Amino acid sequence: MKTTQNDNGWFRRILQWASESESEGADAPEDPEKQEFQEYLEYIDAHDYIEFGAYRYMRYQQRKELGLDEPTSHYTAEPPTPQKKQKGKKSHHKQGVLRKQLRWYQVASVLITCVIFWILCLVVMELPEFGALDAPAWNEVVQRYLQQGREETGAVNAITGMILEYRAFDTFGESVVLFAAAISTILLLRTPNQPLRQRKAGDEILKELSKYLLPIILLFGFYVILYGHISPGGGFSGGAILGAALILASLILGAGEVGRVLTSKRVTYITVFSLLTYAVMKFYSFYTGANHVGWEIPKGEAGHLFSGGFLLPLNLCVGLIVACTMYTFYTLFIPTEEE
């Protein structure tokens, strides 16, 4: 049956599906998955709504208690006996005890949110008007950054100059947070020797298009990082573009292709190396009293590529950290063989 279906191709299968031929109809009830789903529908009709996964898990536990079958076969066992079903129903009611006993739970949560909304609205109405020139946030700190920033940091982009010179310690902590999140995600999701599922090779059109598109995206990402102190952009935004390009590449070319070049070990090495480079480059200013401005590195002329002291390599480090972390997050959530 199956082989003939495959031979006939997709068009024939669609025709068969459309006409619902006799043989298909006769086969259908024997499909254990369909049968189980039918039982599931009856169960939620008779009792209360419960997710399919939770239902299957419950059934599986019941069968295991009865000793009906091996744990691996989900589908072929007898439906649970009425008593067991009753028990399942009971425990299901038990789980909703908060919702059932405290009937006002939802009402109360909506009320609390409304009260918070109202308080916040009152506060917002008291704030200085949007875009007001005499707002208290517009103080001497901003004035200093905007007036002296160009001479002191050598960066045209005031935001890059701010986050990498005046507030470099903040940004370092930021990168460490990223690194810590990546490491804990790896710890949670990675089990040893789990092969990645080999995706089918992507569509031909996509592959051909990606040949021209991917280099441009990568180039643009590097441009945004390298010109971060001259034009809008910087390490964080450019790193996000690079990470998106890597994710796109592994979607189109298959995770295995990209994974051969960028193994998880190499990605982690790059991240750690960038973090250490950042720390070493900023160590001097941390050591001399956290005054990151005005030390003896030639600033160059503001507006040129090689200007602003260490801004360029610092931006590169931040960009690499962000790109590698994005890519790591993506690779960790690809389904593996066992699932």
Add this chain to the structure above:
Amino acid sequence: MLELILEQRYYLVSILLFSIGFVTLFLHPNLIKKIIGLNLMDTSIFLFLAAMGYMEGGQAPMIEEGSNWAMYINPIPGGLVLTGIVVAVSTTALFLSLTHRLYRKYHSLNLDVILMLAKKGREDT
């Protein structure tokens, strides 16, 4: 009053987004939807900060030689939002991985079901 509301519309929209995220955290038992609610709250805070930084008629802070400092917007909220977005992404990934582990163990995303099964497992052992 209406003029004031129109004037403060960015702040009000950010508060509205915050409330939607907050009530999502309360009402949905599904863990993925709770994470979506948290992300909505993140986004509302970013909108609020970015709106705080705007100055009437201000330009993006690409400072030109010898220009008046009052013609640019405030760069500090820009830097805060920039780093905040990255932290939001990483915490979301952490939440999702924790949820993934829970699903592997309990085969459900419903917080009530997970709590029930965990309680049952504790009683059994």
